[in-house]
Every structure is written in structure tokens, then in C-alpha cells.
Amino acid sequence: MTLLEVKGLKKIYTTRFGGNQVQALSNVNFSVEEGEYVAIMGESGSGKTTLLNMLAALDRPTSGQILLDGKELSSIGEKELAVFRRENLGFVFQEFNLLDTFSIKDNIFLPLVLSGTPVAEMERRLAPIARRLGLDQLLRKFPYEISGGQKQRVAVARALITNPKLILADEPTGALDSKSTDDLLRVFRDINAQGQTILMVTHSTRAASHANRILFIKDGEVYHQIYRGARTNEQLYQKISDTLTMLATGGEQA
């Protein structure tokens, strides 16, 4: 079943003074099936972040459609948008975005508290997630007391606790060392294996090599895509790496 469908997406920014127009996305089309693990790659300025912002409903497209579970994002009013995002999307950011005034537990609870979930229900949902992500011992601590890898796992827990249809991850490994990166990618594989759909934007070939499908964006369009097929992570890594070289040197489509 198709969970996310992006059709003819176009975004043009108008600079504040002078009226210069910058085209960030020209024509993006792709779809994500339920249970998929998709990575989006591309160089700086290729339009990755713009795409992600629009998928997250933080920004509105100039034209084109984004359908999440059959629902058109631009049809949702400004007021319901926050609720919609809270209930359907989970976010994982490069800088973790944990609140230093909240304990780990409260950070994970935040989206549920915003939705007005009863305390008992929050505790019920937290227990399995905390166990799965190895956060049991950390719940009472504060963000400044734990490592970067642990922080990112907390952010994943915060994204998962609302049972979102889709997790959007923006460079989730960008601020992590290699061991923490491996840890996190294993976590992503794990939750994907249990049926969670993930869409990850990344620079990192290694991160992308854990996904099932990789989309390449160049000059505001989906330029190329690779399916994992039967490849191992290492083989996929090599394939991605070759593709990136080709994209950078301007070779023909493989």
C-alpha cells in the first residue's frame, strides 16, 4: 500500500528584496510504500532540505501534491496542521533537538503531553520503546548528562512514541561518531523490520547503505534511484558510492 505519494512537486523561493526567484525544487515525483526504508541523497543545495520541510508540512509547495495515506497535505488548515504532524509524523534531527529543561523521560513524553494523553497511557507506551532502545537506565537523567548517541536514541524514542505513520529523519547521523552511527543505524533497521516506515535525508553513504531504497536528488529533481535488491550493506555502499561519483562527474544515467 502506498503511504506517501509526491507528485510534480515544485518550490520557488522569492528573495525578500529585489524579487529574484530561486527554484529549489523543479519537479519531484516519487512514492513510498508502507514499511519501506528510504534514503534521500544529494549534494548541498540540491533541494533535500526543502523537500523534507515540505514533507514535514513546515513549508508549502508552489505547486504539486503531497499525499500522506491518501490525504493531501496542503488541504489541511493551519490550525490542524500541528495536530496532524504530531499524530502522523515522527522527527529525528541532526542536532537531536532535546530540551535541556526536561528529563529524558519528559523529552520523550513531550509530543504525547502536547496531545493531552493521560499519564497512564504515556507510561504504557514508553516501557517497550525504552527497553528496545536501551534507555531504561537513562530516563531520570537530563540531556547534558548523556552522550550524543544516547541523545539521538532519545530523539528516536520521542519520534516513535506517537506511533507515527512515517518517521522523517534529517541527517540523523550527522553529529555522531562512527560507533554511535552504527548503533543508530541498527536501531533504524530494527524498527523498520517491525514495520515502521522511515524516510531519511542524508549525506552519508554509510547511513544510506542501510536503507532499502536510495533516491538521488540533483537540481531539484529525482535524478536516480537504487533498490537494495539482494545486495548486502557493503555491496550497496559500493553501488551508492559509484553513483555519487557518477553524479558528481556528470556521467550518463546508469
Add this chain to the structure above:
Amino acid sequence: MKVGFYTRLAWSNLRKNRRLYLPSILTGAGMNAVFYIILTLAADERLGDVKGGQYLTDLMPLGTMVVGLLSFILVLYTNSFIIKQRKREFGLYHILGMEKRHVGHILFWETAISGVMAVAAGLLGGILLYKLCVLIICRILKVDSILGIYYVSLSTVAPAGIYFLGLYLITCVINRVSIARMKPIEMLQSPNTGEKEPKTKVLMLLVGVLTLTAGYGISIATKQPLQALTLFFLAVVLVIIGTYCLFVSGSIAVLKLLKGRHRFYYQKNHMIAVSGMLYRMKQNAAGLASISIMATMVLVMMSSTVSLYAGIEDTLESRYTHQVYLNAGYYVGDDYQKIPHDQLFDMMEQTAEEQNLTITYHGEQRYLGCAFGYENGEMLLQRTNEFTPDVVQCFFMTQEDYESLTGEQLNLNGKEIAIHSLPSNQRRSVDGFKLKENEFTCTRQLDSFPISMEEYSIVDCFGIVLSGEEEFQNIEQLQREAYGDHASEVMEQLVVDFSDRKAMENHYEDYFDALRDKIHLVAEADEHSNGGFGMSVNCYWDTKEYIYGLLGTLFFLGLILSFAFLFATALVIYYKQISEGYEDRNRFQIMRKVGMSEDETKDAIHTQIMLVFFLPLIVAAVHTAFALPILIRLMRVLLQSNVLLFLGCSAASFAVFALIYLVIYRMTAHTYYHIVS
């Protein structure tokens, strides 16, 4: 690099950071204006000549000291705040290749330019507003306004300007030193990363509760006005300590308690506000406590000076049942020869006729006012120099005199007496008393007494009517023997009322001048006289002038100091909000990303600001409410015993203060929103 470069850079920095600098310049200017005005009021010889104006010269230096000290603290506070906020910017200059001394140069020029602007604006504002203040003072003192050209006095412009320029010079030096001590890396690091959640300090909490309870207790339990006077400052100190301790530890204890209650805590506004406040209490508790204390000071100052002033007419009414109390005499050798009251009254009538005035009442008042020690119903003839609660003040009068003054028949015999006890007395009813071998029994309580005793109401006062001349002389004799040189004299006064009290206000000085001339003539007419003569007048109008001068000046001083403190409070609040805004910006951005709508963010911000903002106001209101009992007693020392009036003035002061506070709130909340979103 030339000076021009630094000044240009400094100027553009000031403009870029106007959110920080503008309030600081405005505060400097405001304080400078107030300082100049107070200095000039004390020095203005035109005001010195006005009725009651001499108190300005006496009391304004007190105001100068307070405003001077407050300015000193505020200028240093704003400076340190600005430097803290701009540390990163200075670090950046460093990275860009400037040396510390270059940064120092820029900072010097920034401080210099803002200081000169503040002083110039302050002096100009002070000079312009001075006329308004003079008009207000004339209204308060109830005298004709002095109008005329603008009064500018170089002798006060110079010290006011120099003092403030000096303050800015001090901050220049401080900045120079602190820049030299800063390490570039530290400058660049963002402040307050990884603040620990504060722990509850149990000992401090205990100290806070104890001191505050003690302070409040003193206010409620102190019944004697005189004790109130000595204990008031102790209570103030206790409450200040208690406020600081409770803000620092109590707030954390309460917030932790709230956090422990999951049903309350896990609601979106509660969660954000409680954890946000808990997080910042450590650094902000002292600031909030200071705001609360300043607010309390403003409230106490406003309500007491306003009610003292508003109660002047009341005080005069209660003290002057008649308009003039008078006696006169001259010296024959070393002896003072009284002029008989009949003769004196003839002279008064004659003078009145000459000046087209009418005397509507005249009578005689003869009493003995005397202090005793008091113990178990016994009056002790021991003289102390201190007023302690064991001292009582008695006013004795014969039945005959009482009847002629009031027209009331008492029919007292022998050791029977009638007593009037002041409403403010601690011992309200007395059945009688013993004085040496004499035992007096009270057969009648009187509701009023012809002699005004309010002046002495800091101790218990009794008006006592004796059965006759024999008892009166007896008591006079006893106190004369016991007190010797310090014995009280029997007061014999002529009591006179004129028909038009209002009209006499402008005439009374002429009238008594004319009367004095007549007495002089009488003294000279007696061949035995040595030429010395005396006239003692205690009249309504003279006291009115004195009391309006004194309390009016106090009232004005209270107003202007309240204004200065309000200014200071507003500034502290504003800077607090700004610094919190910069800290909170990041947090609210994260919450937006995690799925909080704009409206929800606004709600959460609102809850948080309201809590931080109105907590000090509530604390100030509670402090003031608990201060009321002791203030009411203190007011009595200052001759203001109208409790209702005082409560009304306190309520009004609070209303005005809350209104101004609300305006400050609106302004700072606006800036805060702007920074956060």
C-alpha cells in the same frame, strides 16, 4: 586605527544593540533627571521662602542619597547585563583579528557615547520637568504657585552631571578590566549549557520560613507604637532575608512538588512552565526576590506618605477642638508675671475689632499634664527619659473646669474620678488608680475630653477629671516633690475661636503681631517690669502650615522615590525578560519542530511570562498586607490615626502600582514574543 574608526564602530554597535542600550540610556537619563530635580529643589531659594518650603531643604538631601545610590546600582547593573549578553560578539571580534585593547576601545566609546547621551538627555529632561515639579509642590504645600522664567541653576546642573558622568567613567574602567580578563574561547562559548537541575536547599528553606514568619509576626503582634518604631526595621530585615531564602529554595521546593504530581505536571502549559521555571530559578530567584522587595518598598512608601498627607485635615481636626490656645506674661525681676486671662481676652477682642474680626467663643483651660510609671493599677512617681510601654501620660482637670468647658455635670465627690481613655490605648479601661496613699476610683468613663491628647498617643493617655481643687493641688504637689526640676507646670490657657477659620488663615500672623505689640505695651506700663515679655500661642493655622510643609514634603519625596524605584523595577524586569527570551528562543523552536502549533507556543509563552511576572507582584501585595498592622501603629507616632483612610490609601497605591506594572508587563512581553518567535 584612528579614533574615528572606533567611534563609528561604537555608534553602529549601539544602534544594532538598541534593544539593550535604549532602556539603559533611558534609565540613566531618568535617574539623572530625578537626581537633578531633587538637588535643585533643595537649593531653590524661591521655594525656601514659601510657607512650609524650608522642609524641602531639610528633607531633600535624604532623597538625593537614596536616588544617588540607586543610580549607582542601576548603572552598574545595566552595564554588567549588557556585557554578559554581548560576550559572544566580543569573542567574534577577537576571531576576526582584533586585540583585546581594540575591543576595549570600542567598548569604551560605546559606554562613553551612551553615558553622554544619558546625562545630556537627563539634564535636559530634568530642567524641563523641574517647573512641573515646582507646580506640583506648590499644590501639595497649598501655596500660590511660583511662576516665572525657567529656573536653571548651574550650581546643581554641574554636580548632577558630574556625578553621573563619574558613574559611567567607573563602568568604563570596570569594562576595561573585565575585557582584559576574558578568554576568547570562553567568550565564544554559549552561556548556560548543561545547567544542572537545582536541588532543594532544606536549611535555606527553613531559615526563610522562620525569618518570614518572625517578620510577619512582629508586624502583627506589636501593639505599642513605640515598640513598632524600634521593631519595624528588624521586621524589614527579617522579611528581606526571608524573601531571598524563600525565592531561592522555596520556589524550587514548590516546583519540584508540582513536578511530582503527574496529573498536574503532564499538561502542556504546566509542563513547559514548571520545568522552564525550575531550570531558571537558580539564576533568577535573586532577581525575582529583588523585584518583590523593590515593589514592596514602593507600595509601603506610597501608601504611608499618601495617607499621611491625605490625613492632615483629620489630624488637625482631632488636635484642635478650638482654634487658639494662648497665654502671655512679662518679667518682674526673675519672676514671670502672668497677664490675667480677663485682661488678655480684652486685648484680644480689641485687636479683633481693629482688624474687623469676630471672636465667637472664649473659655479657660487649666490642666496638669504629667507622666507616671504604671504598674498593677498604681501610678508610680518615677521619671524616666524613655517612653516605654510602662509609661502613661495623664491630663488632670478639675470638675469645675470640665463643666465650664463642656457644660456637662459629673457630680464627683472626694476620691471619685472620671476617666477618658484614648482609643489607641493598650489599657482601654481603668477602674481607678493609686497614687502614693491616695486611692482614686473611677465612677464614670468619658467618651471625650476637652484637651487634645493625640500628640502623646505613642504611650497610653488618660484624661482624668478630679472632684475639686483640693485633689488637683494634691497631685500637683506630689509630682513637684518627686520630679523636682523636671516637674510639670499647670497649664492655664485662654481658649478662643474666631468666626471665620478659613479667612483667618491669611490674617492670623498680622493679628498676633498686633496682639504682641499690645502685650509689649502692658509689660512696659508696669514700672516693676524689666521689659522682657512673652506670649505663647498654639493655634490651628500655625500648626497647619507646619504640618503641610513637613508632610507635604514627605509626600512629594515619597512620590519621587516611588517613581525612581518603579523605574528601577521596570528596568530589571525588562532585562530579565530579554535575557530569558534569548535563552527560550531555542527551546520554543524545538517545540515547534516536535509538533506544537503557533497558538500553543503563544499560550505556553504566555503562561510562563505571567508566572514570572506576577509572582513578585503577588509577593509584594502579601508583604504589604502583612506590613499593614505595624504601619498603622507607626502612623500613630506620626499623628495619623485614621485606620480606614490608611487602608484606603494602601489599596489605591496598590491599584496604581499594579496598573503601572501591567503597562511594563505589556511592553516587555511584546519584546519577549518578538525575540522568541
